[in-house]
Amino acid sequence: MTPPLHSIISRLHLKQLRLVVALGEHGSLLKASQQVALTQPGASKSLQEIETTFGTPLFIRTNRGLEPNAVGHCVIRYARLIQTDLAHLRDELVGILRGQGGRVSAGVIMGAVPLLTDAISALVARQPELSVEIVEDTSATLLAQLDAGRLDLAICRTSIPQAPQVYESVKLQDETLAVIANIGHPLRRAKKLTLQQLAPYRWVVYRANMPMRLLLEAEFRDCGIRFPQHLLETTSAFATLALLQANPSFVALVSIEVAQFFAHQQMSCILPLALSSRSEPYELVTRKGAQVSPAAKLLFDELMHRRS
Template sequence: MLPSLGSIASRLRLRQLRLLIALDEEGSLHKAAERIAISQPGATKALHEIESTLGATLFLRTHQGLQPNDLGRCVIRYARLIESDLAHLREEMLGILQGEGGRLAVGVIMGAVPRLIAAVSRLGAAQPQLGIEIIEDTSVRLLDLLDAGRIELAICRSSVSRRPDAYDCLEVREERLEIVCHPRHPLAEAPELSLADLVDSRWIVYPANLPMRLTLEREFRAAELEFPRYPVETASTFTLLGLLQEDPNQVAMLPSDIAQFGARHGLLRRLPVVQRTRNEPYSILVRQGAGLSAAAQLLLEQWRLAG
């Protein structure tokens, strides 16, 4: 039986996790022991201790040396995350001690990327020693990262969470949506269009049940049109833009800020299709009751200036 979390937390040692990472990379107890500067008997004892702590064998002994099994690969993956978090902890502490602001991790949905880029650019000019990590993903995944403490701010929608009241909202922003296509799409130069004019185009859409997909589905229902049967689904901005470049006959719905960005760089054309429904606004969210670091406060200031 797998031990309790309390038991694992009280017995687990950082040295043991470092040994697991070294074993994974070296494949030899002797080489792993040398790498983390302990004796081979000490490494043998540490491996036995961590397997005893977790109640499972983590490595198989083969003619090629020690090889992690499925459980071992799982534990090693988390050992690397813990080591990475410790490195980020030291980096952030060093930055704070040096008056440079440390490190900031922020998550963002696609539609807010252009504004965040502007804010981060301004912040980087003012705080060049500040380390910033930006994670673009769906609201569901960003809230998971926020819950786990892996990001400090999430620019997304809390409505997708089963616990929307678990977050403090720092700002709400409306999001307009537009239909876009490649500049060579047959209807790219049309002065007026309706959704019915685009039913024969190949659609690129967000995955099911996500807010932007739901908005597009409402648009088709309002126009009394059947939703495209065989769309290409993606939540990736880069993939969507790449697909539009590859096939000029495709169309997609994008947040207005992304559409304007793509149009400025000649990547796509904004089509004059009037939207009948509105998309759900997004928010800047933090975990409830969590204070903002100095770096997060600076980013928030630049975000508001960029709007």
């Protein structure tokens, strides 16, 4: 039986987590003990204590050494996350004590990536000691990470969750959509295109039920055209670009900011298709009632300065 959370918290020590990570790296109690500055008997005792804390063995003893079992792999993964979080804590403390710098974790949906990166570029030019983590994902995933305290803020949409009232959100910018393709696409030189002309091509789109995907489905429906069956689905800007580079006949629906960035770098072209539907605006979202760090406040203010 797995012990309750309060029991794990009260009995677990950071040095034990360091030992678990070291055992995962070396598979040897001797080498792991040397890495964490313990004697081998001390490391053996510490491993026994941590396995007692979790109520189950973490490693399989073999003639090749110690190999993590399924539970061991899980504990090692979270032990590494805890160590990373502590490193981030130290970085932020250093920034606060120096009166500058610090660390901020920002989430962003694909379409708003250029908006966030422009703001970060301007901010770090003024605050060179600032550290920033950027997480690109869907609105639902970013809001979940806000809930868990792993993000300070996110540029996404609050229409996705069951309880949008738990977030503070400010409209940041309207989203305009564009269709892009490889610079060698057969229709790249067209002056004006219709959805009927583009419908036969292979589309790279967001997965089902995402706002951008729903908008594209509505465009096809309003034109009386059957929505393509064989799609390439991704929420990654890089995967979208890689697919367009791999096949000159593919087309993709992205935000105008992403489209213009790719076109400016001559990585894709914007096809002249006018879309009648409007997408939901980007929102700058924080968790209601959450304490905002000084570094996060700097980025928040920079983004608000750029809102349209």
